[in-house]
Amino acid sequence: MKEVFLLLTGLVCFGQQTYEIHRATSPIRIDGKLDEQDWRRAPSTGDFNFPSPKEGEKEQTVAKLLWDEENLYVSWYVNDRHISASVTQRHGPVSKDDCVEIFISPNPDKVKNYYTFEINAIGTMLNRARTDWWTGPPTWEPDGVQYRTTFHGQSKKEESPEDTHWIVEAAIPFKNFARDAAHTPPRDGDRWRLNLQRLGGITNAQSSTWSPLPPGVRSFHTPEAFGTVVFVSAQITSQAPAGEPGREIYNRSCTQCHGQDGTAGDRGPALAARRRYLRVTERDLFDAIKQGIPGTLMPASPLPDADITKVVAYIRGLRATAIDTPAQGDVAHGAQVFNGKGRCSECHMVNGRGGLLGPDLSNIAGERSLRFIQESLTTAKPHIPQGYQPVRVVTTDGRRIRGVVRNEHNFSMQLLDTEGKLHLLARDELRDVQYEKQSLMPSDYDKTLSATELRDLLAFLSRQGRRSDGDSGRRRR
Numbered sequence: 001m002k003e004v005f006l007l008l009t010g011l012v013c014f015g016q017q018t019y020e021i022h023r024a025t026s027p028i029r030i031d032g033k034l035d036e037q038d039w040r041r042a043p044s045t046g047d048f049n050f051p052s053p054k055e056g057e058k059e060q061t062v063a064k065l066l067w068d069e070e071n072l073y074v075s076w077y078v079n080d081r082h083i084s085a086s087v088t089q090r091h092g093p094v095s096k097d098d099c100v101e102i103f104i105s106p107n108p109d110k111v112k113n114y115y116t117f118e119i120n121a122i123g124t125m126l127n128r129a130r131t132d133w134w135t136g137p138p139t140w141e142p143d144g145v146q147y148r149t150t151f152h153g154q155s156k157k158e159e160s161p162e163d164t165h166w167i168v169e170a171a172i173p174f175k176n177f178a179r180d181a182a183h184t185p186p187r188d189g190d191r192w193r194l195n196l197q198r199l200g201g202i203t204n205a206q207s208s209t210w211s212p213l214p215p216g217v218r219s220f221h222t223p224e225a226f227g228t229v230v231f232v233s234a235q236i237t238s239q240a241p242a243g244e245p246g247r248e249i250y251n252r253s254c255t256q257c258h259g260q261d262g263t264a265g266d267r268g269p270a271l272a273a274r275r276r277y278l279r280v281t282e283r284d285l286f287d288a289i290k291q292g293i294p295g296t297l298m299p300a301s302p303l304p305d306a307d308i309t310k311v312v313a314y315i316r317g318l319r320a321t322a323i324d325t326p327a328q329g330d331v332a333h334g335a336q337v338f339n340g341k342g343r344c345s346e347c348h349m350v351n352g353r354g355g356l357l358g359p360d361l362s363n364i365a366g367e368r369s370l371r372f373i374q375e376s377l378t379t380a381k382p383h384i385p386q387g388y389q390p391v392r393v394v395t396t397d398g399r400r401i402r403g404v405v406r407n408e409h410n411f412s413m414q415l416l417d418t419e420g421k422l423h424l425l426a427r428d429e430l431r432d433v434q435y436e437k438q439s440l441m442p443s444d445y446d447k448t449l450s451a452t453e454l455r456d457l458l459a460f461l462s463r464q465g466r467r468s469d470g471d472s473g474r475r476r477r
């Protein structure tokens, strides 16, 4: 029995990415435009990674995914100053041209069974089914894929000084994956593995992937490095309280570039994400909007000053974490509830003391809004966050372990048990694995604690943290 106990702090995990695929709320027209509200609201997968080293400008690709009963929808917004493509033959060598790809493993337990879709800028596609059951030719004919690119159907695209970007929009029917996927269409919470890629071109050729390749590996055909996607039934919810005047002005005036409700857009950064912002104070935000940011795509806004002030208030509201708006109550009593009746410290660490099963809450008020913290105590999240999936396993030598999955690969699983011990278990040591449906985080504290206890607990939690942005008045640059 190979069992390894690792120090939590020494964990080296492979840099795999995770992304939640939200359900589309209305039909997506495959026209290469991405003008549907669902595309605007969907978060991007995050920056693509470049295998080192790369000479010349690294050009980013903004990829997004959506789903419905029928299809997986994929879009790529490809920033590209030198767009060229000439392969027009079906299944031709499109990856020499400016090209995007998605490689999909519909079953995380059989990650080596994957399907490829490679599309160049003029809309030529190459497909393969790299699966253990496919016995046909090297290429494969998927059923019913619809897609459009910016230069769709042209016989050739030559580089031009006007080049800035191109788009691919695709709908891939789930029925193509019925042989491997657990469910088609997927169910809420189903996990698949996939990677998104971009490559090719003549001048300043690019090669980048969403989920990074391991050091030294260059082949995109490395399914072990694919990221994890989770199908989520919940629609994308706005983070902002409804009816704020600045929100309406923002969503009307700024979402050509920034995302709806302060998320990241195709051409502008998220204004509400939890990160370090360049512009923090009201003055800086006001100036950035009124005058634009020289040397960047951010334009001067023609809005009247009164509207800009409302938008500034709105952006600051989006960024506020609990520490900016701490809840009223008896903080010392809240600490007692945390360590006593609430039993929070059995699973959560605060300032170096407490359990390991849940996230460390030492800086929770600097990271999360009061509303988020309150909801964590009273409402189960629509799906269990990565790293906290509860599981019960039986090993081949008959031991039973209950805990949460910290990390999972094809060949092994890292499991933190309820005693706080970390187990590294190889797949062939596991006789049975049962994933539990409910997070270990109780979500009924509005019923098990009194109103006063809950209020005081929130007062305590909303003071655990450092003020990271707020209104310190310092300029970060």
Ligand code: HEC
Binding pocket: 250, 253, 254, 255, 256, 257, 258, 267, 268, 269, 271, 277, 278, 279, 280, 285, 288, 289, 293, 296, 297, 298, 299, 301, 303, 311, 315
């Ligand atoms: C044409 C695209 C575009 C439009 C329209 C646009 N922005 Fe921007 N915005 C950007 C880009 C790009 C940046 C990043 C600039 C940089 O690199 O510093 C940015 C940055 C910002 C920043 C600074 C973020 C930070 O923390 O440093 C703020 C604030 C902002 N935009 C607000 C707005 C508001 C409000 C509107 C609508 C009135 C708006 N933007 C419209 C593209 C745009």
Ligand code: HEC
Binding pocket: 338, 342, 343, 344, 345, 346, 347, 348, 357, 358, 359, 364, 368, 373, 376, 377, 381, 384, 385, 388, 439, 440, 441, 442, 445, 457, 461
């Ligand atoms: C049996 C273990 C357990 C207990 C008891 C528990 N939690 Fe949790 N908690 C978790 C786990 C696991 C997560 C992460 C998974 C999730 O969010 O569902 C979590 C998540 C949270 C989060 C969200 C953190 C974030 O940044 O996403 C907060 C806040 C939280 N717990 C607070 C509390 C408080 C306060 C108590 C006591 C009233 C408590 N928890 C009791 C296990 C527990």
